[in-house]
Amino acid sequence: MVEAPKLENQTLSLGKDGIPLLITVALAAFLLLPVALVFLGAFLSPEFLGIASETWAAEKSGWLTFHWFGYVWNLYGEAFFFSLRLAALSVMFCLILALPAAYLLALRPFKGSRLLEEIALLPLAIPGIGLAVALIQTWTLFRGESWLILAGHLLYTLPFMLRVLLHALRSMPVKEWGWAARSLGADSRQRFLWVTLPNLRPALMLGSLLVFAISWGEFNISFLLNTPLRQTFPAALYATYTSNSFSVSSAATVIFLAGIAPVLALIQWFGGKHFTGIGQGA
Amino acid sequence: MKPQPQTFLEVSQIGKTYGHQAAVEDFSFAFREGETTTVLGPSGSGKSTLLWMIAGLTQPDRGRILWQGEDITALPAERRGMGLVMQHYALFPHLSVLENVTFGLRVRGLDPAQRRRRGEEYLDLVRMSALANRRVQKLSGGEQQRVALARALAIQPRLLLFDEPLAALDAPLREELRGELFSILRGLRMTAIYVTHDQIEAMALGQSMVVMEKGRLAQSGTPEEIYRHPANPFVAGFLGSANLFAGEVRETESGRQLELPFGRLAVTQAALGPCWAMFRPEHLGIVSLEHADFIATLNTLIFLGSNMRLQLTIANAPGHAAATSTFLLDMPPGLALQAGQKIGLSLDSNRLHLWPRTSSTADRLPHAVA
Numbered sequence: 175m176v177e178a179p180k181l182e183n184q185t186l187s188l189g190k191d192g193i194p195l196l197i198t199v200a201l202a203a204f205l206l207l208p209v210a211l212v213f214l215g216a217f218l219s220p221e222f223l224g225i226a227s228e229t230w231a232a233e234k235s236g237w238l239t240f241h242w243f244g245y246v247w248n249l250y251g252e253a254f255f256f257s258l259r260l261a262a263l264s265v266m267f268c269l270i271l272a273l274p275a276a277y278l279l280a281l282r283p284f285k286g287s288r289l290l291e292e293i294a295l296l297p298l299a300i301p302g303i304g305l306a307v308a309l310i311q312t313w314t315l316f317r318g319e320s321w322l323i324l325a326g327h328l329l330y331t332l333p334f335m336l337r338v339l340l341h342a343l344r345s346m347p348v349k350e351w352g353w354a355a356r357s358l359g360a361d362s363r364q365r366f367l368w369v370t371l372p373n374l375r376p377a378l379m380l381g382s383l384l385v386f387a388i389s390w391g392e393f394n395i396s397f398l399l400n401t402p403l404r405q406t407f408p409a410a411l412y413a414t415y416t417s418n419s420f421s422v423s424s425a426a427t428v429i430f431l432a433g434i435a436p437v438l439a440l441i442q443w444f445g446g447k448h449f450t451g452i453g454q455g456a
Numbered sequence: 457m458k459p460q461p462q463t464f465l466e467v468s469q470i471g472k473t474y475g476h477q478a479a480v481e482d483f484s485f486a487f488r489e490g491e492t493t494t495v496l497g498p499s500g501s502g503k504s505t506l507l508w509m510i511a512g513l514t515q516p517d518r519g520r521i522l523w524q525g526e527d528i529t530a531l532p533a534e535r536r537g538m539g540l541v542m543q544h545y546a547l548f549p550h551l552s553v554l555e556n557v558t559f560g561l562r563v564r565g566l567d568p569a570q571r572r573r574r575g576e577e578y579l580d581l582v583r584m585s586a587l588a589n590r591r592v593q594k595l596s597g598g599e600q601q602r603v604a605l606a607r608a609l610a611i612q613p614r615l616l617l618f619d620e621p622l623a624a625l626d627a628p629l630r631e632e633l634r635g636e637l638f639s640i641l642r643g644l645r646m647t648a649i650y651v652t653h654d655q656i657e658a659m660a661l662g663q664s665m666v667v668m669e670k671g672r673l674a675q676s677g678t679p680e681e682i683y684r685h686p687a688n689p690f691v692a693g694f695l696g697s698a699n700l701f702a703g704e705v706r707e708t709e710s711g712r713q714l715e716l717p718f719g720r721l722a723v724t725q726a727a728l729g730p731c732w733a734m735f736r737p738e739h740l741g742i743v744s745l746e747h748a749d750f751i752a753t754l755n756t757l758i759f760l761g762s763n764m765r766l767q768l769t770i771a772n773a774p775g776h777a778a779a780t781s782t783f784l785l786d787m788p789p790g791l792a793l794q795a796g797q798k799i800g801l802s803l804d805s806n807r808l809h810l811w812p813r814t815s816s817t818a819d820r821l822p823h824a825v826a
Binding site: 373 | 532
């Protein structure tokens, strides 16, 4: 006779699994609460929230308002596009610089290439503020120039791209593919374009998303190198928190998150699909 | 009269050194058209380096490679037109089975319809047509190797090179694929060079065979020639099982005799002096104790289906480093024998191989039972 399976273990009880579960839920709540609050602050009218000091700017009727978005957009729209351009350029330059570098380091190692690799990955270990100060001191005259901010972002994002590509190249039998392709008549251009590059595509994609996300959210370098006329969006965000109301800064935060959320989602999806252990030690 | 196969590829005094280690040294051999030549050797014997130099993937330090008399030593691999099948397949994971097979045709600029036709033809040959559109990662090891073979064949190479192609597969599959490879290579009258450390593979597939030792050619010939007449103790021990002993041929009152650690044997035509003596396990006979050349004790008896393998020991004469000598005997199953039993042995001196033993050959003992 077949006995019905017991369901005892599957029901939620505060037994041995209960406490870890509680901790997890509490932690999630702790992490999500500020985000929820920010959304409330951005979309609800101050009156509704009971913040009397800010009723001057809000629409008089209703509890839902998009007013603060317009306000932030007028003030910091340029910073938004500057950050967008910066992130896109970071991705582009990282691809151009890291692809040949990773190819060389992974597949044609030479004397001192390991040391070179360590140096290239070093910015990962230095706090952003340290990098920013070093950049300012080295390039004092150019402070506020967009290219210096871009250079700062590259300094910070290039190691991530390099790491992802190195990991990918070292985990694939690129050499063996090369031998096979050569025996089939493929020259070096065909080997790169028809074999290596297509197989690197997931890594290039993931690296680009990472670089975009890091550049988009980068604060230290942007903040120290920027001027009020040349602001990145995270620096603007900081400005809203220091000098604007809760509603304005909340709206700015929502805009900031809207820029990064799809990229983060893609990273999750893409990283889970093609990679394991990519970010370890990064 | 059978036409003599032509020399296709000639390797002349080729050499390659890595650091201070010579991987291949002064190697010369003429590979013949339409034949499979197997290159057999233990790991580190330089057989893969040799293949890589023929493929053009490793540049030799010395010597020349000639293709029908033309020097191709400096010709890059991509222009040699030689198919390569490797141990770990090296299929392109972003391409389907068919796209892998037609990769070399795409390089050659064939149009898609031609590529497809020829790709399917070769997939058919390796019995993989049904999986033409599969991703290669979804295939088993055996299937991947079939695809790799079809990919190498599809370019209609002038020479097919194999580097331990079956080494990553388990035994039953290895045997099955070996059989298929045999029919394909013979069927297409392919000229092939097949590197392996597996003596059965080397003997089964090779019309001619090269045995390598420490980067040098130890012996070449047909598998049967090499098995029957090994050139030295190393070859004897590497190809097949060998009972190998250090002995000495002496002139005595009762004629010329081979003195082995455990006894003596009359030999008529052997050269005097220290020697290596070798006989195959299947060349020992079991006789009654009173007619025996030697009397041994049966240690273990292994039933191998078609035959039985006996491991025997004989006490050595005083003065030898080891107290006993151990050797193998192969015989058809049937005799009721028991471990510990005394067994009378006879050895036909015609089956005995003797090589002069000099100090330089002292370290050449392979993994023979000695």
